[in-house]
Amino acid sequence: MQQIFKHYPIQVIGQEGFAVLTERQRMILNAIVDDYIRSAEPVGSRSISKRGGVGFSPATIRNEMADLEELGFLEQPHTSAGRIPSTKGYRYYVDHLVKLEEVNEGDLQRVRSFFAKKMNQMEQIIQHAAMILSNMTNYTSIVLGPETFDNSLKAFQLVPLNDSSAVAIIVTNTGHVENRTISIPPDFDMSELEKVVNILNTKLAGVPLHRLQSKLFTEVGEELGRYVDHCEMIMDSLGKALSSESEHRVFLSGASNMLTQPEFKDVDKVKTIMDWLDETPVLMKAFTSLPSGIQVRIGSENDHDAIHTCSLITASYSIDGKSLGTIGLLGPTRMDYGKVISLMDVLSKDMAVLLGRWYK
Amino acid sequence: MQQIFKHYPIQVIGQEGFAVLTERQRMILNAIVDDYIRSAEPVGSRSISKRGGVGFSPATIRNEMADLEELGFLEQPHTSAGRIPSTKGYRYYVDHLVKLEEVNEGDLQRVRSFFAKKMNQMEQIIQHAAMILSNMTNYTSIVLGPETFDNSLKAFQLVPLNDSSAVAIIVTNTGHVENRTISIPPDFDMSELEKVVNILNTKLAGVPLHRLQSKLFTEVGEELGRYVDHCEMIMDSLGKALSSESEHRVFLSGASNMLTQPEFKDVDKVKTIMDWLDETPVLMKAFTSLPSGIQVRIGSENDHDAIHTCSLITASYSIDGKSLGTIGLLGPTRMDYGKVISLMDVLSKDMAVLLGRWYK
DNA sequence: GTTAGCACTCACTGCTAACGAGTGCTAACG
């Protein structure tokens, strides 16, 4: 067994920009990350040596650990403490070493039975998905609802409430419903309102939401003017109502799970993270323009300082290659990557299927 | 000055079930609560004595403090520490001593300019109101949206998405919009759908939402059957869609503010509170069946153990005596009652006015 | 009724010593 591990010179750089690690170094790194993920305590050479399947003395392990530290894969909180993985170490682990666990039968059951439930509101689905994810992982989940950007108008309705206001309702081809209260001019009567709605429906059906506003003014405005007086005010209200439309909704769940992690027993640290979570715009920024599939951002790889001690795993759920939204999971860098990644894979795919049915 | 304060025997019980306190005791209790609210540290006799307007030596104060403790208004964390108010002490303070501060000009400006903004979605208003409240107080705000219970149906729309599903939209007299996706039988065509919608609109307009479902089956079902085949399935879908309707929406803001309070530097304590905040149903229970006006629940007066170290101030906002919803503010028992109560008073009233305009 | 004086309590601070987990280095081993 011992011959397997040759002690190669270590500064050779591989194609990923990483030094090529010997098989033994990989094994040790793997052991350290696994241990640390479990215990949250610096890992010493002795505990690695005592592991089953490791045939080396603590001294040998120490030598390798010193090398791995020099290469930047490990860190030492202080002299005379064990080693913990650095961001680079986690990165290597995630890229090359992590064994994706099969999602355990119980968890799989829970996900499946969740998605089997019939839910009649998209918001409900997303909210519950966020909840189930945070429950199963004990981390904090962040789910971004489906983007309405690519959606198109299915139907438009205007329901008068009283003399001066009405509710404008927009239904998209995906079944998503947006509504705004708008004010209508005082000398505007029912029959005219009906005309307006009819024109809007015939002219705007099928138009993508993001082009709705411009279309409203260019093509429809003219024609509308022919039939209806005082339409400027209505147009104005509608325009305003539509412009604020593309607000994403962010669903958070299990933020308090952060408090259970030993690395966050310091209240101040948690505070900065919580504040970050509260700022929806920043959150959105971290989520948008992510490549599809599962992305792992470890520690300092994250753009925002507040979560430099966290890892953020995101999985965009998509259908026919079109991205619908994003599931995110925030935890300490010391995350159970093996379990979480595969779980999110399952969840995002199931979610895509479920929402896909919706969209058809 | 010293003659003013007579030292009456102290076990006399007043009409509120409280011992009648001498003027001096009231003054001391008031001073202690004020001090503790500011400093979060046990208050000693010396610091009270040194205050302006107090003409007594520490020893005298100590005697009174001992009496107040015996009466249950004060507590001692340990011998040789100062006193802190007990729940009963806060209660007396809130009921008899607190001086409601005028809302300061800046804050008032912020509230007013917030409510002057035109918002076109009720959710937006409520969400922002929660935010402004938590920002201004540095506590955690919880806002319950207007109850839909008393609302009635204004209009009903059914927008087909494809062969097998449609979006049912309900608009209430208050401009609130609810929507659900329902499935429709495969052999069901457009003209029939229109008939259904027409019948539903004529029959159900003005019906209170909570009676919608029963009405649907008793009165409408029969008539509907006359015109339309296969209506059981539609009815069923509709019934289901309506039944889950009355879900309250809870808006939280500033949960992380909890972390700034020194009494919550202990992570475990915060955890239980956060968990409590996460459980919407429990939250709702704490909010419903509250008398209107401003309610203060101090420490152990709260039903749930998790917030025995917190105070919960609620203000229901109502119009024409009809309760619309509730604003809540959660902080440590050591809350700045004087400031917060008057602020919530302003906010709830302004909110009622704003939403009142909506409802008309 | 009020207050000065005093002994007592107890959290908190700073200091030292002992402990132990873990390291780096060196020399010996196969």
Next chain:
DNA sequence: CGTTAGCACTCGTTAGCAGTGAGTGCTAAC
């Protein structure tokens, strides 16, 4: 030459201990 045993060293952690100071309760005097 890779591996390993041995050993000195580092450094965080813990326990013990004396000193400090804020605060109390009690008593006796004003």
